[in-house]
Amino acid sequence: MKHDLKKIHSQLQPFFRPRGVAVIGASSNQEKAGYGVLKSLKDGGVFKRPGLRGYGGKIYAVNPGRKKILGIDCYASVLDIPGKVELAVFCVPSRAVPRVMEECARKGVRAAVIITAGFGEAGEKGAKLQEEFLEIARGAGIRIIGPNCLGILHPPNNLNASFGLTLPYPGAVAFFSQSGALVDSIIDWALKEKYGFSAVVSYGNKADLDVPDFLAWASQDKTTRAIALYLEGVTDGRYFLSMARQVSALKPIIALKAGRSARGTAAVASHTGSLSGSYEIYRGVFRQSGVIHADNLTELFEVGQALALQPPLAGKRVAIVTNGGGCGVMCADYCQEAGLELPEPPAEMIERLDGTGLMHPAWSRSNPFDLVGDAGPDRYRAALEEIMSSELYDGVVVIQTLQTMTDNLGDARIVAAMQKKYRKPVLAAFMGGIISEEGIQYLESHGIPNFFDVKMAAYALKALLDYGSFRKKKS
Amino acid sequence: MEKIRKIIEQARQEKRDFLLEYEAEKILSLRGIEVAPAILAETLPEALRAAGRIGFPVVMKVMSPRIIHKSDAGVVEVNVEDEKKLRRTWKKILSSAREYDPEAEIRGVLVQKMLAGGREVIVGGSRDPQFGPVIMFGLGGVFVEVLKDVVFRVAPVSKAEALRMIREIRSYSILKGVRGEKAIDFPALASLVSKISRLMSDYDEISELDANPVRVDEDGACVLDARIMIS
Numbered sequence: 001m002k003h004d005l006k007k008i009h010s011q012l013q014p015f016f017r018p019r020g021v022a023v024i025g026a027s028s029n030q031e032k033a034g035y036g037v038l039k040s041l042k043d044g045g046v047f048k049r050p051g052l053r054g055y056g057g058k059i060y061a062v063n064p065g066r067k068k069i070l071g072i073d074c075y076a077s078v079l080d081i082p083g084k085v086e087l088a089v090f091c092v093p094s095r096a097v098p099r100v101m102e103e104c105a106r107k108g109v110r111a112a113v114i115i116t117a118g119f120g121e122a123g124e125k126g127a128k129l130q131e132e133f134l135e136i137a138r139g140a141g142i143r144i145i146g147p148n149c150l151g152i153l154h155p156p157n158n159l160n161a162s163f164g165l166t167l168p169y170p171g172a173v174a175f176f177s178q179s180g181a182l183v184d185s186i187i188d189w190a191l192k193e194k195y196g197f198s199a200v201v202s203y204g205n206k207a208d209l210d211v212p213d214f215l216a217w218a219s220q221d222k223t224t225r226a227i228a229l230y231l232e233g234v235t236d237g238r239y240f241l242s243m244a245r246q247v248s249a250l251k252p253i254i255a256l257k258a259g260r261s262a263r264g265t266a267a268v269a270s271h272t273g274s275l276s277g278s279y280e281i282y283r284g285v286f287r288q289s290g291v292i293h294a295d296n297l298t299e300l301f302e303v304g305q306a307l308a309l310q311p312p313l314a315g316k317r318v319a320i321v322t323n324g325g326g327c328g329v330m331c332a333d334y335c336q337e338a339g340l341e342l343p344e345p346p347a348e349m350i351e352r353l354d355g356t357g358l359m360h361p362a363w364s365r366s367n368p369f370d371l372v373g374d375a376g377p378d379r380y381r382a383a384l385e386e387i388m389s390s391e392l393y394d395g396v397v398v399i400q401t402l403q404t405m406t407d408n409l410g411d412a413r414i415v416a417a418m419q420k421k422y423r424k425p426v427l428a429a430f431m432g433g434i435i436s437e438e439g440i441q442y443l444e445s446h447g448i449p450n451f452f453d454v455k456m457a458a459y460a461l462k463a464l465l466d467y468g469s470f471r472k473k474k475s
Numbered sequence: 476m477e478k479i480r481k482i483i484e485q486a487r488q489e490k491r492d493f494l495l496e497y498e499a500e501k502i503l504s505l506r507g508i509e510v511a512p513a514i515l516a517e518t519l520p521e522a523l524r525a526a527g528r529i530g531f532p533v534v535m536k537v538m539s540p541r542i543i544h545k546s547d548a549g550v551v552e553v554n555v556e557d558e559k560k561l562r563r564t565w566k567k568i569l570s571s572a573r574e575y576d577p578e579a580e581i582r583g584v585l586v587q588k589m590l591a592g593g594r595e596v597i598v599g600g601s602r603d604p605q606f607g608p609v610i611m612f613g614l615g616g617v618f619v620e621v622l623k624d625v626v627f628r629v630a631p632v633s634k635a636e637a638l639r640m641i642r643e644i645r646s647y648s649i650l651k652g653v654r655g656e657k658a659i660d661f662p663a664l665a666s667l668v669s670k671i672s673r674l675m676s677d678y679d680e681i682s683e684l685d686a687n688p689v690r691v692d693e694d695g696a697c698v699l700d701a702r703i704m705i706s
Contacts, residue, residue: 237606241629281603284627287643288636 045166149204171196248290312468408439
């Protein structure tokens with residue numbers, strides 16, 4: 001079955017680029033979600049960060065008791081708003097949601113984010129309310145994110161229709177999370193790491209839109225180059241499988257699945273039944289659909305970034321270039337454990353490198369290419385030119401340990417320039433913190449993912465290989 | 476199709492939620508899956524004739540709707556080498572069956588060709604509330620029981636996908652052959668996995684399935700025991 005990705009993308013666009021946004025249940029009480037959402041739309045977030053801006057489009061507040069909140073015009077009902085409203089963010093109590101949905105339907109709203117909790121997760125009464133507003137929304141063609149969610153953040157156009165802390169920096173990774181609380185912490189972390197997102201959506205109870213729909217949107221979104229998922233479970237497994245398979249052929253997906261200890265609940269009488277934990281099945285589903293499996297949050301985002309920024313590996317032969325022997329050995333260990341191969345350089349390559357006059361007499365003449373501690377940018381350039389122009393290697397990890405003579409910015413420039421010249425996957429492991437910061441920032445701002453831990457660099461290479469193999473299989 | 480539905484229908488009428496081994500193996504062989512040659516014998520002379528046709532050594536297993544876990548009940552005997560041993564085994568496993576459950580209705584004794592050597596794997600199917608029919612593959616014995624070295628896919632899977640599954644288990648190198656052993660017949664095993672996955676997706680009535688063990692060697696894959704649960 002082929003899904004119409006363009007159609008789903010255009011249906012979801014009003015969430016990301018709405019013409020007119022209304023916060024229904026806007027509030028001046030800082031304790032309420034209705035305040036946080038309005039403030040986030042207007043200023044980009046409740047918490048400030050340098051360069052933070054609010055949404056440029058029209059913003060309206062709906063609250064029958066107020067004239068203005070945060071300087072924004074306030075209306076008694078969405079129907080009283082003079083302009084067009086494409087996106088409505090619901091911050092009203094659950095019992096009011098069906099009535100407000102009815103008004104949104106009459107107003108011609110296209111998209112609704114329901115922050116409010118107390119529906120499907122809250123027993124029979126809540127489930128009935130959910131059925132009620134869903135029916136109205138379906139009749140009017142309104143798509144819904146939530147209920148019981150944080151909302152949606154779209155950094156490329158400064159749209160923060162959520163009560164998430166603040167907008168993260170724009171980037172190439174779209175993050176869809178079943179958990180709202182996780183999103184807050186990830187945003188805070190991402191600000192410190194200068195990690196960017198093309199979109200962040202907390203989708204809560206998924207009464208209408210679920211992960212596969214967001215995958216379809218992201219596949220057609222020009223800013224998104226990789227998709228990161230935090231999953232607890234999907235509602236329609238087959239829809240997820242077929243969509244993930246289709247989208248993986250276009251863009252890489254990486255997923256973290258929570259609940260690995262949970263076992264199938266049904267009474268089982270067979271071996272297979274007793275081994276069919278949902279986690280094991282999800283892993284199979286990921287394999288089947290080209291989704292890269294992340295074991296933890298660090299992997300989800302760091303490997304996710306590598307998938308977004310670097311081309312997939314065409315084969316499993318990699319080179320390691322390093323100025324520190326031990327780190328090269330560690331990296332080689334992890335690469336081999338991950339099933340990657342480290343072919344030795346041919347004699348002619350060694351001869352040419354020796355002939356440059358740039359190499360240290362004690363350089364390794366093998367893979368890992370240990371350039372010795374005093375290696376400078378010229379030596380890195382010589383080795384990378386040879387490796388990246390050779391048919392023998394499909395990708396490379398460049399390790400830099402910090403010595404007193406290390407020119408970390410100079411090395412970073414070489415790595416970025418070589419990647420640009422040869423277009424092969426390159427990952428960096430400039431290992432350090434404060435003193436190497438300039439070089440690391442240069443790498444990251446030039447599309448080279450940097451890893452502190454060589455183990456994570458090896459995992460990222462493996463992910464680029466797995467993704468490359470899936471793409472090859474599909475084509 | 477009709478034959479398979481009839482076997483399942485029969486079990487349902489008897490208010491069973493599982494198929495007897497010979498019924499399960501009949502279904503597998505109707506789907507083109509290789510199963511160890513076996514004959515159901517209702518009497519001792521029939522068992523002797525069956526062993527004569529199949530050839531010694533044989534495996535003997537009591538078939539009863541009341542006995543699903545045959546090894547636990549002590550009603551399986553492997554490596555029955557000759558007529559003398561067959562007569563003794565006949566008595567022994569039938570009395571075990573009666574001891575295990577005096578009420579047990581006995582359908583007979585399945586006399587099956589004893590196939591030794593090769594490597595043992597498990598191929599299974601079950602139903603997941605989110606993904607529907609799923610298929611599992613792993614190495615048999617301790618690899619499944621202790622190491623849980625198994626992989627899953629949503630059914631059905633193609634032969635190519637089945638091959639990827641087989642390569643994914645941690646103990647894959649055992650199938651490729653260690654210490655001078657030959658590699659197993661991967662295409663035959665992949666084909667068996669794919670066929671079982673299609674059986675799972677074609678028959679909603681099958682809730683769980685174990686082909687365990689499946690014996691594989693360098694020229695083929697063959698089911699030695701099968702269990703099918705129905706809903």
